[in-house]
Structures are given as structure tokens and as C-alpha cells.
Amino acid sequence: MRAAAAALALLALAACDSAPKVAFADASITLPDDPLDLPEGPGRDAVLENCAACHSPSTMLQQPKVSREKWESIVGKMRTLYKAPVDEAAVPAIVDYMVHVQEARPAS
Numbered sequence: 001m002r003a004a005a006a007a008l009a010l011l012a013l014a015a016c017d018s019a020p021k022v023a024f025a026d027a028s029i030t031l032p033d034d035p036l037d038l039p040e041g042p043g044r045d046a047v048l049e050n051c052a053a054c055h056s057p058s059t060m061l062q063q064p065k066v067s068r069e070k071w072e073s074i075v076g077k078m079r080t081l082y083k084a085p086v087d088e089a090a091v092p093a094i095v096d097y098m099v100h101v102q103e104a105r106p107a108s
């Protein structure tokens, strides 16, 4: 019985030895899209002036696609909850820009 077990163990070791050698090859990887700049478009300046102090472009751009109303409420939340000094007059331009950028973005 012990001999059989030992033989089995040897067999297992032998099997390991004959396993195919692994060959590593160069591979390219694609990093997640991390936009470092806001795309051109109407309202871009308003976003830079009012939002970029706290957020990198990727934080604002990599959001689930939401409605205009939702963007209005997000900008409202920035102002009331986070005390972002967002110029009231710039809000429509900011909302337009965020909606425009999300619509222009290829579906992911």
C-alpha cells in the first residue's frame, strides 16, 4: 500500500515534469479611458471655471449617462451640499455642456 502511494506520487511528479513549458510573449494592454482634458464644446469654459477646482476632467466625464434634469440636480448638489462657488448664471451652460459631452461620447 505504501509503495503504491509512493509510486503514485512519483507518477504525479513525473507528470509535472512533462508539463509543457510556458512561453511568455509580449502583449499589449489597453488602459481604461482616462480623459485628462475636457473635450471642446460650448460651455467648456464654464465647467473649467466652476468645477475644475474640485474635479479632474475624468471625474466629471466618467459618470453614467444621465438626463438633463439629473445634471441640474448634480450641479445643484455641488452648490448646496458641497458649497461649490458655482456662478448661478453659468449653470445652464454647465448643464448643456455635460449633456452634450455625454451624448457625443461613444457608447461604452
Ligand code: HEC
Pocket: 047, 050, 051, 052, 053, 054, 055, 059, 060, 063, 074, 075, 077, 078, 082, 083, 084, 085, 086, 094, 098
Ligand atoms: C467645492 C468643491 C466642488 C466643486 C467646485 C464641484 N464639486 Fe462636484 N463634487 C464635490 C464633492 C465633495 C463630491 C462628492 C465626492 C466625490 O464624488 O468626489 C462631488 C461629486 C461630483 C460628481 C459625482 C456624482 C455625484 O452626484 O456625487 C459629479 C458628476 C460632480 N461632482 C460634478 C461637478 C460639476 C459638473 C461641477 C461644476 C458645476 C462640480 N462638480 C463642482 C465637490 C465639488
